Amino acid sequence: MSMQQEMRPEADLLRVRATGEFSLEAAKRLFAEMMEAVAAHGSKGVLVDGRTITGDPRTIERFYYVEFAAQTVAQYEERGVFFATPFAYVLREPVLDPARFGETVALNRALNLKAFDNIEQALGWLATVSANRPSAVGGSGKKEVS
Numbered sequence: 001m002s003m004q005q006e007m008r009p010e011a012d013l014l015r016v017r018a019t020g021e022f023s024l025e026a027a028k029r030l031f032a033e034m035m036e037a038v039a040a041h042g043s044k045g046v047l048v049d050g051r052t053i054t055g056d057p058r059t060i061e062r063f064y065y066v067e068f069a070a071q072t073v074a075q076y077e078e079r080g081v082f083f084a085t086p087f088a089y090v091l092r093e094p095v096l097d098p099a100r101f102g103e104t105v106a107l108n109r110a111l112n113l114k115a116f117d118n119i120e121q122a123l124g125w126l127a128t129v130s131a132n133r134p135s136a137v138g139g140s141g142k143k144e145v146s
Contacts, residue, residue, distance in 0.1 A: 003053065005030050007037045012044035013126065022055030022095055028068050035072050039079040045126045048089045049119065056094040062102045070109035086129040087113040088122035 003020035014037055018030060038046060057065075073083055089096075096115055106113035112129065116122040 002026055003030055005034070007034065009037070009041040009043060012042075012130070014038055014041060014043035014046045016046060016048045018048060018050040019052045020054070022053050022057050024057070024061045024064055027065050031065070031069055032072060035076050035081065038081050038085065039076050042080060043085075045086045045130055046088065047119075047122055047126060048087065050089060050091045050095065053091065053095045057097075059101055062097060063105055066102045066105040066109070066111065066113065069113065070106065070111045073111060083110045084112055086126055087111070088126050089113070089115045090117070090119050090122045091115060092117065
């Protein structure tokens with residue numbers, strides 16, 4: 001079965017439920033669709049529930065997926081989506097990598113992505129990240145004059 005997703009915007013959060021057998025090409029396609037929804041709804045965070053995704057992605061596929069995600073987020077900056085936008089993925093092993101290689105790749109590309117094995121932790125992280133997000137201006141919004 002090919003990968004599919006259902007998306008539901010809730011306030012500032014886009015909830016995504018992904019299902020099916022993992023394939024890199026399908027995962028990239030779904031990420032692009034997800035980014036369209038983030039931009040359209042002005043979502044400030046994304047929760048991806050992929051606990052029913054099956055398969056065993058190879059390390060290189062994890063790398064290429066996150067690389068694609070970072071490039072795609074960069075393309076959406078002019079539409080109000082930023083690297084600070086948090087993406088919480090809830091997965092089960094072996095789709096969830098116990099070593100969290102994808103998180104490392106994301107961190108190296110300044111992408112705010114984290115993987116979890118339960119919804120509660122993911123929602124807690126999203127709430128914490130959103131509460132601590134600086135304003136678009138940054139700091140107090142005042143410029144220093146020299």
